[in-house]
Amino acid sequence: MADLQEAVVTLPSAPASVSAARRYVCDRLAEWGLPSDAPALDSVRLIVSELATNAVLHTCGRSPEFTVLMRLEHSERLHIGVRDRHPRWPRLQPADEPGEACPLADFDLDPCALDPGDLDPGAGYGGDPGAGGREDGGRGMVIVGHLADESGGALRITPTEEGGKTVWIVLPWTVRVL
Template identity: 50%
Template sequence: MADTLSEWGLPADADVADTVRLIVSELATNAVQHTLGQSPTFTVDVQLDRDERLRIGVTDSHPRFPRRLPAAVQQDNGRGMVIIRWLTAECGGRLSICPTAEGGKTVWITLPWSVPVQS
């Protein structure tokens, strides 16, 4: 994914590149952890559309939508969706969750795409 973003003009050391990597990492972790092994695979889809928006989708086959879990101070989990929502909002983006025809879901993150033009 980093190579694709770089081909689209986003330097690997840009702050937003770190944000995108963290969002994808959290979404992928959620797809593995919270499907309780009932979704043996997941896919990551990264698109750059004509309206200059970066769309990141993580799809799994488990029917349950993500939900906020209680996060106790002594636990190191339960904060993934909070982190994803905060990072997405901080970048001026939005989060949506869509059911798939196969009975699973895709968590979509849409971010504005503004990469400085290289001369």
Template identity: 50%
Template sequence: MADQLEASVTLPSDPVSVAAARRYAAQVLSDWGLPEDADTADTVRLVVSELATNSVQHTFGQSPTFTVDLRLEREEWLRVGVTDSHPRWPKRLPAAVQQDNGRGMVIIRWLAAEAGGRLSVSPTEDGGKTVWLALPWPAGAPAGTTRGR
């Protein structure tokens, strides 16, 4: 296998794109040999849904698209990123606000910790940001040989 497999898709910043992003990520993981019912596959589908939803809802129309990136590094780490061009980084909302919404990043942080992974945010050259989740690739899971999609 190559040292790194990569796949990405750019979608319109529209609520219907969230499901498309989730399906895309699931298909890439399947192509890379991760069983659909694996815990890591479930985690990635949830993370992509949450991050894509955040991108659509919280960029206030200032990011016409968002990009989902998947990278498998040396069959050790799976990195999942969602990039948009809005400069505001995600933040934890006060507990009172979290009653009805605002728990997405809390859930993602918990999933990352539970899986032995890491959550990070990095700036993009155009002033936006990418929210990354790095997860250990499941031991024994085969990794496909195709590069990109």
């Protein structure tokens, strides 16, 4: 296998694109040697579904398409990103119980691009139904972060030159290369 494998697909911001994104990622992973029964595949499916769903639901028509980016480096680290053009960054759902920490510190967020307003429950990207979000908004990113963490990986959000963002997961690649 080459030192670097890359794959990219751009899809319309439509509900049917979520399953297309998931299928695309699973097909590329199979091509790169990940068995269909690998335990990590379930986590990757859920992560891609959540990130693609966010790109479709939360961009409010400001991103007519989203892009799924994949990169496998030196057969050691798998990067999967979902990029959209919406400037609003995802936020994490605040803790449900007093004293319960919201695990923001567990995420590798680019500090140059993080807008503290994006962490406000009324910011409009989840949280406050009156601001265009839903009451359960933000929990999906916590799930994505925990799945990445359980797999020995990380969640990262980076700005794009066009003013949007890419939400990345980085996971260790555990498939032996023959």
